Amino acid sequence: MLNPQQSFVGPLLAWHEENGRHRLPWREPGRSAFEILIAEILLQRTTAASVSGAYLPIVARYPSPETVVAASPEAIERRIAPLGLAKRAEFIRRTSQQLIARHSGDVPRRYADLLELHGVGDYTARSVLIHAFDEDIAAVDTNVRRLISRFFDLPPDSEVLPHLADALAPSRRGSDFQHAMLDFAADVCTARTPQCETCPFGEHCRSSERAV
DNA sequence: AAATCGGGGGA
DNA sequence: TCCCCAGATTT
Known part of the structure; x- marks a missing residue:
């Protein structure tokens, strides 16, 4: 029995390097923390494909x-x-006011400060820490929840799931790991008809024996 | 704890 | 037609 770093993190990062959605505009190097924050708000309950068309004009x-x-x-x-x-337009406006009034126009680096921003919840705060400030943690959205729960055969609503995801985040590669989970869940471990036949995890996935 | 926001795309 | 999407706020 391989440990999760060998059976999950390694293959996932390898898959991502070859198959990840590397061209998404908010992933371009050099994006400011504010631009990343805007992207994360726009991505709430919204597909990456949909946001990709609107993002560049907005941050420009x-x-x-x-x-x-x-x-x-x-x-x-x-x-x-x-x-x-x-209503996310109002979220962005109020968050911008808060950034100016309380953080000199900068995006704060502390989780508690991020959470106080209007429109920023646990997932978005973590995403900013991961992608803008290089923290080696994870953010559990609907995709990550589905992927982790299937691979480790845990209930989707399990409260251990966020802790497990945090523990899996590899040192200095938190952003790649998060993107890898999101992309893999969107392209292979999909909600409706997961591509289990071509899944690189094979029988390492603890749901592989059973119909998912 | 449940309701609400929401247009777009895939099966 | 129905389901899902890088969730968070409001009631």
């Missing part, structure tokens, strides 16, 4: 909290409306 027009606050709320909402959940 609103690259900083100051530019958000200076703009009209209606103009921001018009750009977000095609993605659904249009």
Whole structure:
């Protein structure tokens, strides 16, 4: 019985290197913490494919909290409306106000400070820490929950799942690991018809014996 | 704890 | 048509 680093993390990172969605615009090196925060808010309950079309014009027009606050709320909402959940325009506006008032316009590096931002919950706060500040932790969204619960044969609502995901995050590769879990769950370990036949985990997946 | 927000895409 | 999507806020 291999340990999870050998049976899960290693193959997952290898799969990601070959098959990951590396061209998504918010993953480009050099993105500011604010641009990453905006991406994570736009990605809430919204497919990466959908956000990828709208992201570049938005961060080009609103690259900083100051530019958000200076703009009209209606103009921001018009750009977000095609993605659904249009109240996220107000989330972004209020969060930008908070960043200016309490953090000198910068994105804070502390989890507790991030959580206080309007529109930022546990997942988004962790995502910013992972992708903007290189923390080796994990963020459990619907994709990661599905992947981990299947691979380790745990109930999807298990409370150990976030702790397990954190423990699996490899040193200095938290961002790659998070992207790998998201991409693999979106492309192979999908919600409806997972591609178990071609899954690189094979029988290491503890759900592989059974219909998933 | 449950309701609500939401348009877009895949099966 | 139904289900799902890098969740969080409100009730």
